[in-house]
Amino acid sequence: MQIPESISYRYLLQKAWPIILANAAVPLLGLVDTAVIGNVGSIEDLGAIAFGALIFSFVYWSFGFLRMGTTGFAAQASGSGDEQEVRAVLGRALLMAFGLGLLLILIQWPIRLIAFSLLDGSSQVELIAQNYFKIRIWGAPATLATFALMGLLIGLGKSRTLLIVQLFLNGLNITLDIWFAGVLGWGASGIALGTVIAEWSTVLLAGWLIYLELNQRKLLGEHFWPRTKIMDRLALLKTASSNLDIMIRTLILVFSFGFFINQSAKYGDTILAGNYILFQLISFAAFFLDGYAFVVEALVGTSIGAKRRDIFDLAVRRTTSLAIMTAIFLALAIGLFGDVAVMLLTDISAVRLAANELLLLPAIYVFFSFAAFQLDGIFIGASFTRRMRDAAVISIAVYLFAWWVLSGRFGIEGLWWAMIIYVVARAIALLLFYPSLRRTVSE
Numbered sequence: 001m002q003i004p005e006s007i008s009y010r011y012l013l014q015k016a017w018p019i020i021l022a023n024a025a026v027p028l029l030g031l032v033d034t035a036v037i038g039n040v041g042s043i044e045d046l047g048a049i050a051f052g053a054l055i056f057s058f059v060y061w062s063f064g065f066l067r068m069g070t071t072g073f074a075a076q077a078s079g080s081g082d083e084q085e086v087r088a089v090l091g092r093a094l095l096m097a098f099g100l101g102l103l104l105i106l107i108q109w110p111i112r113l114i115a116f117s118l119l120d121g122s123s124q125v126e127l128i129a130q131n132y133f134k135i136r137i138w139g140a141p142a143t144l145a146t147f148a149l150m151g152l153l154i155g156l157g158k159s160r161t162l163l164i165v166q167l168f169l170n171g172l173n174i175t176l177d178i179w180f181a182g183v184l185g186w187g188a189s190g191i192a193l194g195t196v197i198a199e200w201s202t203v204l205l206a207g208w209l210i211y212l213e214l215n216q217r218k219l220l221g222e223h224f225w226p227r228t229k230i231m232d233r234l235a236l237l238k239t240a241s242s243n244l245d246i247m248i249r250t251l252i253l254v255f256s257f258g259f260f261i262n263q264s265a266k267y268g269d270t271i272l273a274g275n276y277i278l279f280q281l282i283s284f285a286a287f288f289l290d291g292y293a294f295v296v297e298a299l300v301g302t303s304i305g306a307k308r309r310d311i312f313d314l315a316v317r318r319t320t321s322l323a324i325m326t327a328i329f330l331a332l333a334i335g336l337f338g339d340v341a342v343m344l345l346t347d348i349s350a351v352r353l354a355a356n357e358l359l360l361l362p363a364i365y366v367f368f369s370f371a372a373f374q375l376d377g378i379f380i381g382a383s384f385t386r387r388m389r390d391a392a393v394i395s396i397a398v399y400l401f402a403w404w405v406l407s408g409r410f411g412i413e414g415l416w417w418a419m420i421i422y423v424v425a426r427a428i429a430l431l432l433f434y435p436s437l438r439r440t441v442s443e
Contacts, residue, residue, distance in 0.1 A: 079305020
């Protein structure tokens with residue numbers, strides 16, 4: 001990504017809109033899956049999809065460092081003009097992605113055993129979810145490799161290519177899910193099969209597009225894969241250390257949502273299904289806000305590589321202004337029109353009622369979430385991963401304490417308020433470390 005001399009709001013929006021559309025396509029897939037199962041299946045089918053999605057969120061996003069770490073390192077290498085290092089960053093990430101993906105397939109039995117021993121759904125929900133898991137796990141290498149490829153695109157500021165890849169992934173996935181689950185009636189297993197086919201197709205497309213881009217940027221006579229740089233001991237150690245910090249932070253984050261869903265299940269299948277639908281609305285808003293965070297990741301990384309604190313400060317200030325305005329709009333949309341979305345997502349009256357009674361709380365959550373997303377983007381772009389880990393530990397402690405205090409007295413509403421307190425705590429904890437991050441950016 002070329003460092004801009006001026007970062008106008010117009011420039012930021014031009015960079016952000018393809019990412020926002022690409023990110024919006026991700027929860028759109030969840031919305032379509034929910035709508036298909038919610039209208040042709042039962043409460044148990046919907047609960048099984050919630051459990052299945054939860055397990056794979058935990059498993060896959062445990063390796064979210066493949067996306068986030070790649071973004072930060074690639075942006076910094078690009079900002080300093082080291083194209084060989086850009087390709088080396090990708091090479092290290094892909095080696096890790098395919099290796100870890102194959103490992104997940106090999107150890108799928110203990111993963112499944114542990115996951116379902118921790119969940120508290122009904123026997124029918126768990127049976128359907130297990131079948132979903134057995135199919136979906138075969139997409140693991142492709143999913144993790146796609147994380148790395150998308151991380152590189154974000155780090156290089158290639159937002160339009162990212163949009164193409166994401167729309168292909170989700171468009172194919174949605175089409176297959178509707179066909180397998182809706183038309184053929186394969187239920188949750190059909191959803192899983194459609195996802196696996198889409199994941200493997202996407203990694204091939206994304207890999208080809210990135211090869212074309214990086215091959216144009218390399219010097220004549222250079223090898224595409226700089227093997228010496230890829231296997232450089234210090235670079236590998238730095239990557240491993242950063243990735244471990246991000247992994248711990250991501251596990252804590254995914255645990256927080258998993259804990260929420262599991263606690264929801266204790267209130268019955270209807271509450272579980274209703275909260276899952278509300279989480280689809282939050283996911284839509286979250287990925288939308290993450291569009292600005294992705295832009296600031298690339299700008300922060302390149303400004304650090306180019307040693308430009310002025311660009312760093314301007315990027316942080318203006319992307320955050322856009323994120324605040326967007327969060328207000330999204331929160332109002334959920335609060336005022338969320339019942340319409342719930343109606344479209346399920347025709348089960350009990351689930352609709354449970355979700356509609358809680359609509360104000362996810363709206364409040366979305367409003368406060370922008371700060372955590374923005375700060376995540378800044379810290380990822382700077383590869384300031386150790387402090388991200390520390391902030392995650394602080395905020396999860398606050399979350400669990402809030403749940404302990406509120407859930408017993410206020411029930412499901414107390415659980416939601418604990419989540420709201422958690423997202424605020426995430427932002428405050430990162431803000432504590434922001435001054436030290438800023439000082440690392442050279443004038």
